Amino acid sequence: MARSSQRGRSQQRRSRSGNRPRRDEEGIIPILARAVREVESAVQRRSAAPDVRTKYQVIALLAREERNRVKEDEELSDAKRADELKRLDGIATILAQTAARDSTLFTLLAEDAEISESAKELRRDMLRRAGYEVEEEPEPEPDVDLGAAQRRVVPQSVIARQLANPFLVPDFSAAAPKNVQPRRLAGWELLEPLFRSFEQADKGAPSSMELPEPTTLKSPAGRDLMLHQAQVITAAREGHRTFLLADEPGLGKTAQALLAAEAADAYPLLVAVPNVVKTNWAREVDLWTPNRTATVLHGDGLDADGFADVFVVNYEILDRHLGWLGTHGFRGMVVDEAHYIKNKTSQRSQNVLAIADRIRSRYARPLMMALTGTPLINDIEDFRAIWQFLGWIDEKKPLGDLMEALEETGLVPTDPGFFRGARQAVLEQGIVRRRKIDVAADIPARRVADLPVELEGEAGRSIRKAEEELARRMVARYDKALETRTSGVVVEGIDHELVRRVAVWEREEQSDKTGENVFGMLRRIGQAKAGLAADYTAQLARNVGKVVFFAKHIDVMDIAEETFESRGIRYSSIRGDQTSTVRQQNIDAFTNDPEVQVAVCSLTAAGVGLNLQVASNLVLAELSWTDAEQTQAIDRVHRIGQTEPVTAWRVIATQTLDTRIAELIDRKAGLAARALDGAGEDAEGAIDLQTEALVGLLTAALEKRG
Template sequence: MQYQFIITITEHRYLGWIVVPTLVKRTNESFITFHEQASTFHFGKEGYEFEEHEKTIIRYFEKYSEHNLVALFSKTKTVNEFFGQLTLDRFEERIRPFIEEWADKILNIIVEYEIPVFIRKPNYNNLYDADQLKMAGSDSKTIFNFKDEKTAIHYSLSIRHRGDDIKLMNKNLIILSNSPAWVVIGHSLFNFNDVDAKKLQPFTKKRHIEIPGSARNKYMETFVLNAIKNNTVLAEGFSIIDQEPEHSAHLFLEEDLDGQPVLSLKFKYGNRYFIRSGRKAVDVSFFKENEAYIFQRFNRKWIWEEELEQKLTETGVRKQQNSFFRPEGFTDNVSANLYMLVNWINKNTKKLNEIGFEIDQSHYKTTFYTGNIDLTMDMSDTIDWFELYGTVKLGGYTIPFIRFKKHILTGTREYQLPDGEVVVLPTEWFTRYQEIFKFSKEKEDKIVLDKIHFNLLQNRDVRQVDREVLEDVYSHRPDINIPVPESLNATLRSYQKEGYSWLMHLRKNEFGGCLADDMGLGKTLQALTVLQYIYEGSFGTKKRRVVNRIIDDTKPKEQLNLFDQKLNDEPETEAESHRLPASIIVMPKSLLHNWQNEIKKFCPGMLVYTYTGNKRLRSMDIWKIFRHFNVILTSYGVVRNDLEFLKTYQYHYLILDESHFIKNPSSKIYRAVNQLDAKHRLAITGTPIENSLQDLWAQFNFINPGLLGSQNYFRNHFVIPITKNKDEKREERLQKIIQPFILRRTKHQVAKDLPPLHEQVLYCAMTDDQKRLYEKEKSGIRNNLLQNIESAGVDKTRLLALQGLMRLRLLANHPVLVNKEYEGDSGKYDRIKRNLKNLKAEKHKVLVFSSFVKHLKILEKYFIKKEWKYSMLTGATENREQVIDAFMNDPDNHVFLISLKAGGVGLNLTEADYVFIIDPWWNPAAEMQAVNRAHRIGQDKHVMVYRFITSDSIEEKISKLQEKKSELASTFINTNNPFQNLSQKEIDELFR
């Protein structure tokens, strides 16, 4: 005997008729012996190998097993409890539909694989061939028969299967699924897709149903109308007329249930609108004429509707529920979504009309303009600005573009036309033209834009432009053929020639610029080449013979005054009256000597006046002295203090060296230099950004006032979006704005012009005494910080954290910097001494940089003990020139101790070929400035840089944190202070 898989239709005492997968054994040809219900338990265990579809049927069946129903629909623990508490209403409402859902899935598989189906009577173990059901399939059709006799309506239902009428009268009807209908009639299993199974049941007891005349109208309006719409109907006593109405497609601007704007797709047939849905493509309406009912029926163009819906989605909208459509990118912002949708309609109206859609706004509270929005821009240029005139065509209206200025600046999207329609301004107008309006002025119907903002005109749909003028400005390709002054006592490298040409390009177009090359690449020489070019013709004047040296107010013997007959009383010659006025170079006081030396070296014929020192001239008539010179050298402090005198003269060039000194717009120095009157402005710095992106504003507002807008605008429009929100588009925009006015070349870019640079980090282990002291101090600082964070918050603990960091940093260098009584050693100190001893023996010269003067003092004490020659430069050093000369020119002087703050800039120390950074800190730019004292143009030796870091200390952790914090710097020219905003997590990691 072999097992066989079949389906039995069995009546469950609680669940009614159900479909059950069964394993049976055929003992002879006349009957089959019931074995048991098939379950997943039998997989792989019984002597029967299940097919995959049979396994699927078993899994579906177990969905409505007794135990699964208890788990899904009840909190009772047993089957008996569940069925004992089950009410008929709950069963019919929830459980029976659930059973029928899975039964329908099983029955479809049965039909597909032609699995035998048997009726199994209760308590019978044997099945006979006579119990097997015939599969009628789904090609049976129900027919609704209506006869209207005015006084009553007779309704009957019949079944037609393959041309034969199936009688229901006196037949046993078993319903396995109500909708879709699976029923057993006689010995056949039927599947109906056009009728609810419950509608068949009455006709097993009666031939027809009579509806009284009093319910005639209601019955015709509901039951009969739906039957005509969904089923085959034979009518007697009333008419069913098939029609072919005109049809069209419509998109309505509406709100969905959440108040969001949407496009509602509806199809119009005759005078009626229909949404796309899953209903059958038949619609029926009716009217009454002389007591006779007339039904009008038509078939919706289902394929036509589907094709149009597909074409609609191809335009870029996506279908939501209820035939609503909207573009992708909607958010919770209803207004923004509305504008997006209306803009989409504007762009696609023509295409939608061509496809066959009509746009309808009659259901929306506002009527929007949905035609083309055509903007054209014309432009003309003058010496100092561009004039733009734009016109916008909206249907029959032509409006000057300047009328939209207020809307674009305030972000107002809606503009009302004279006829009451509302135009939603295109999104791209705000991104393309907001900055133009922000930086422009209004003149009649024209937009007047300063030429420093020429970059804002790129890709702005300008139609008529003087291309030759604009391309010269846009190209940012300076004329490299500008001759280098013959009297310049230097040979420019290729990148320096490019820098010189770029500066001349800015001068030609009367733009200010920022020369931001890496330290040591010759920014001073490039600026002096420009000054040499413009003043070269004035060197041969009469005054050249009178004053052929640098006049330095710091030296009384060379002091000039307003009564000096040589300079003041002689009348000007005609040639002198046409000479360019002097240029002024402002710098930190410590760089005055460097500029004087560079001018003597490269421009020996230039007339230079150093305006500084306690005995400097201070008079409103100071111009009488300045007019006799080419260049005035002074310091930021002097400009701040003598502004009333210095601003009376009109300079040709105003040059700021180390221009990051004016990064604070609220400082007196910033306000002072901006009051100096000059035709051309130039900023020179290797670190335009020291602490934050905000540093850029002050320097660029100096070189080209208004370039970056107001300080608040720059902060809100660029700084916050870029640094906090990581807005790449704003970052790109800012780069485009400043790019024409800043030139930066790194050492890496001009490596061929510099000797090799080798950098190495030397990790120094702490001594045992140093380690114990360090760990004890770190533990105390950490506990104190955590308590403060808990009580006062992170923001109020940052200063305390920085103080703790500084203390640990000193301990990592040498504990004696914190505790004078400390008598132990320092691992780093010992390592530095050994390295210096070796280099001195090999006759190398070494620059030793530290942030702490007292750290340098420890080394100085050691040098004195060893009787080494050395030089030392700190903020307290007054004889800087002598100190520098002693190191550069004495072959026995091998070590230069320099404080990072006092000697990080302005020094040219190319005699040295080794640089020690003995206490690295957070700002890599400051360290690179120090390195560039030796690794710069003029150096002919291989430069070695050693950074000394104490292992397992705060220094090592900071070096790692530093790597994560330099993105802004690399993007915008330099580096930032990574500890400006310490997070709680970072604080915790540093002191762990």
């Protein structure tokens, strides 16, 4: 969560300690008490509108600040301090009970939660009403990575191109985007309602912009296209320039992006990708646009071709090339696996957004495409950085055509139909989402089959003992919290709100090396079932042919490879620490050599951008913390070109946390279904798997205790 500077906090404490009224009916606590009752009442009426959510977040922030101030105020007597802390506990209890009615409110309390401008203004207003002196927050100074700046390079071939084109200047020959200022919507907080419009989509709501019908299903090089691919290319040919291409994995997003660039003449084209797919992008350029040249940037770009049409660069080295990439004259930019930039505070996201802004500043209407089959990983606001990359929004408001479309709805965020109209306005900016079931009937079905295994021997006993120890530690914490509670709240049976709070505390302190934590336990479970998963993979390979084995950790991959060697089964290994050349050689061996029966793949390194449809069976030896990783892995096999039904065998250790995590992964898959695919109320909201796993473990222990 965004925080004020340390200097600001110190000033605030000095201001409060010198000016704070001492009477119980004055100060910030009565204001928070009245406000929290208003929020509680609104949520009870099932009215968690954006302004209610904003007020909820501000109350929680101020209550947290006031608690810290009360604890540090040496002028308070012990009795007075205890009284004020008790009043703050009452506010916290109402906040927790309110969030229990609408679990999406918990996301507003996360450390990385965004604090909108309207929330900051409400916070200042509450402090003023409490009699505090409030200073306006200064604009934060931009973070400058001096180390990255010193490492920046300009490849020699790029310098040669610049010398060959000494008069390369910004090109604004195309019509510049409209600078639309809000009129009827001036003063409204709009970004929060826009995000909520996707979270609260009606069942059956459209999930894609309206696309034109193509006149041909052939690429310029004569390759066959599917209808859904040709539609995007036609839209680019007709002038559409921003796309969030969110087709399910396996529907050919790479081909659509490259052919859209060809249709829009968006060259030179910059493509930012995960490291593992750089080589594959260069191959796809040769395949779909053979009349164009591609260069792949490695390290300092010593072997780059500055005169190429397509520049492929991985996220990890963007900072090194940030300077010249912004002035090279790119007319288009593609961000592959765009969910990689969802965290706006990361250097990766900041680099991508900075380059995108420079490209727009030098070319009026560049082709900007964000490609991801899983645009939502944890929360609806994963959209924020992607929309900003596309130029639909900035830090505070919608921009250009999107603002104009919102004005044209004639609605404001409090009107009943605003969410529906706002969602459609965003879709028409360029969200394209198609599912395999809708557009690729010729791709065989897929299924996830759970394969329960029993962990025996010392490893199994050790894991079950560790889970029991973790549960005992949380039960003790729960009991202590009950004993020291000062709010006077009494709950019959298990206090499920307190259970959740204990789970959150446990998760936040999982860096404690003295005890077991849920992350370490899941890894131990993966190690314990590695041999069983490898044995099952070996049986599949002998009976059905090629199999892909996915694991999250290197030691699990090592155990699997040792098993395959002992069984005389040839395998290829695809890992994150390999060079692009070695990785591609291993992929080619699995794809082309009939003797190579198994591909042993890292879930993170091989879960994106690879075509492994030569197999129709895969084994998920370890569970991930996101449904997105699991889906990406399955879709390396279940994609265009597959001719057989696909089965993903998910190995699950019974009587362990593994079972709970598998259930939570399946529930979490509902986020994208509701926001993008119009699944309506049938899908559950965003959930935090680590916290929910701990909630389940503690609840089971308390129920067992009776």
